[in-house]
Amino acid sequence: MELATGRGKLFANPSTRLSRDTFSAKSRCLTPKVTTVAQAVRELVRDGDYLAIGGFGTNRIPTAVVHEILRQGKQNLSFAGHTATHDFQILAAGNLTGRGRTLARVDSAYIVGLEARGLSPHARRVMESGEVAVTEWTNYALAVRLQAAAMGLPFLPSKTMLGTDTFERSAARVIECPFTGEKLVALPALSPDVAAIHVHEADVYGNCRIRGTTVADGELARASKRVIITCERLIPHDEIRRDPHLTAIPFFCVDAVCEVPFGSYPGNMPGEYFSDERHLKQWLEAERTLEDYRSFLEHFIFRSADFWEYLDKCGGAGRLQELRQQELFFQRPSEGTSQQAETRR
Amino acid sequence: MTYTAIELMICAAAQALENNKIVVVGTGVPCAVAMLAQRTHAPHLTIMFEAGGVAPILPTMPISVGDSRTFHRGIMATSMAEIMQFCQRGLVDYTFLGGAQIDAYGNLNSTVIGDYERPKVRLPGSGGACDLASFCWRTLVVTKHDRRRFVKKLDFLTSPGYLTGPGARERAGLPADTGPYRVITDLAVMGYHPQTKRMQVLSLHPGVSWDRVAAVTEFELESADPLTQTPPPTADQLAILREEVDPHRYILGRALA
Numbered sequence: 001m002e003l004a005t006g007r008g009k010l011f012a013n014p015s016t017r018l019s020r021d022t023f024s025a026k027s028r029c030l031t032p033k034v035t036t037v038a039q040a041v042r043e044l045v046r047d048g049d050y051l052a053i054g055g056f057g058t059n060r061i062p063t064a065v066v067h068e069i070l071r072q073g074k075q076n077l078s079f080a081g082h083t084a085t086h087d088f089q090i091l092a093a094g095n096l097t098g099r100g101r102t103l104a105r106v107d108s109a110y111i112v113g114l115e116a117r118g119l120s121p122h123a124r125r126v127m128e129s130g131e132v133a134v135t136e137w138t139n140y141a142l143a144v145r146l147q148a149a150a151m152g153l154p155f156l157p158s159k160t161m162l163g164t165d166t167f168e169r170s171a172a173r174v175i176e177c178p179f180t181g182e183k184l185v186a187l188p189a190l191s192p193d194v195a196a197i198h199v200h201e202a203d204v205y206g207n208c209r210i211r212g213t214t215v216a217d218g219e220l221a222r223a224s225k226r227v228i229i230t231c232e233r234l235i236p237h238d239e240i241r242r243d244p245h246l247t248a249i250p251f252f253c254v255d256a257v258c259e260v261p262f263g264s265y266p267g268n269m270p271g272e273y274f275s276d277e278r279h280l281k282q283w284l285e286a287e288r289t290l291e292d293y294r295s296f297l298e299h300f301i302f303r304s305a306d307f308w309e310y311l312d313k314c315g316g317a318g319r320l321q322e323l324r325q326q327e328l329f330f331q332r333p334s335e336g337t338s339q340q341a342e343t344r345r
Numbered sequence: 346m347t348y349t350a351i352e353l354m355i356c357a358a359a360q361a362l363e364n365n366k367i368v369v370v371g372t373g374v375p376c377a378v379a380m381l382a383q384r385t386h387a388p389h390l391t392i393m394f395e396a397g398g399v400a401p402i403l404p405t406m407p408i409s410v411g412d413s414r415t416f417h418r419g420i421m422a423t424s425m426a427e428i429m430q431f432c433q434r435g436l437v438d439y440t441f442l443g444g445a446q447i448d449a450y451g452n453l454n455s456t457v458i459g460d461y462e463r464p465k466v467r468l469p470g471s472g473g474a475c476d477l478a479s480f481c482w483r484t485l486v487v488t489k490h491d492r493r494r495f496v497k498k499l500d501f502l503t504s505p506g507y508l509t510g511p512g513a514r515e516r517a518g519l520p521a522d523t524g525p526y527r528v529i530t531d532l533a534v535m536g537y538h539p540q541t542k543r544m545q546v547l548s549l550h551p552g553v554s555w556d557r558v559a560a561v562t563e564f565e566l567e568s569a570d571p572l573t574q575t576p577p578p579t580a581d582q583l584a585i586l587r588e589e590v591d592p593h594r595y596i597l598g599r600a601l602a
Contacts, residue, residue, distance in 0.1 A: 056396045056400060057409030083411065083472055113469035116372050116408050126469040139395065140429035142477035147426060159433055160476045163517030165502040169461065183518025213397030213422045237348065270413035277408065327413060329404065
């Protein structure tokens, strides 16, 4: 029986030898890792790195880190795009805007779109230009690839992508099960060089708590060689020890901890604040022409010293309070600035 | 009682969901379909979202399949892999998918329009669609019926329907007895012929002729025997849909896409 092989490029080496060597050198010290976003990005994100971003596109995303990657002009990155929506949109702003080429290679499961909000005109420009190499996967395939790396294995089998062009353009391989003889898709381990994940709470050592869905972040934190955590709030180490079952990511997976309140803005943060649909819409509209988009990016990203300044430009504390009330249903939709009213506008 | 095309589509799709089953939905119309089914004939239908939300009591329509509404008062908030693994091991009965193109075997394209290497339009890609289409027992599609969408040949096969016909899914290695189940459009309800696995019209919506459906479908459609008429929404369904499921007309007020 001839078994199919996807003809997409593999952008990350699935070798367990390589990743064991990296993890062997990783610090196990219970030392404070609190730093600034600028410092973390400067030290931990390198040109040419394979980058992955936690959360789900507009939900629990480490926005400050993604902005900073753009501000520091990091180049030639590979990227894991599993439901990458607003995060992908920000990174794509580093291509075709006169700042070199931020994205060079993308493992794509979901890119370019912002779910029901529509397609990002600029991300489309970038991906249709041919300057970014793409290999196709699915959301589950990327989660399994991270899981394989997290398990210290070179691949894991699955039953997805069989018979499709998605498989044809992937770098997966069909294998035969040694026990049942059935066809399986072997998904190569993906160990990103660096990952950024936004969480609700972390202590200074990087022990993290996440409320709500974890998406693929449990796997991502364990698979990645370097991990930057941004958190809504720092909490005392004793708090972690009081409820160890709540720890989603342990300190020895983490390299930097940055306290960034409202750090998922304009995305949603479960139990904290809802997504700012008005700003996301403004962003999509600004992308229509390259000229408008350049000045939009200048204003919101490049001429903002840090994430605080960006939040101020987006309405500051007043707007953030509205989004918190939306998240917690303090403001009934009939009372004006509801999520529905805004989406319709 | 008057109703819109989208209301009819939601009601017809809800009829396809049985009680005591599990469905993975996205945002928008599929979410409204599952909510309506729960409030009518299927109170014990369990809703899941691919980012990890399990059995939420939806306070309002989610905007993202990963936003906090998708596990609001739910019974679990877990990982994407776990949701997909519930599907892969055969626990999930239904899923709803969409796409820019669908062919006669229910295969879907959500990756590119035009040539893959130099696409006219780069679309998002599979997301979780190919996973769900591979694993769930029955795949449903709710979409507008036009010739651009119902095509003879896809530009890219993102998510598997019946692939090239009878037995093709099994030969490819996909789980047996899974696959496309219903396509609900603004003109008709379609299923798949049990032998040929090609799309066939089960019922035409009130006032819609066969010729009108055939004219906006690029491939040759088959007809079920007998070909029936889609029952119009009941007053009860419409009241629940308008007053409870989508009182702010987030879905109902939208143009068909």
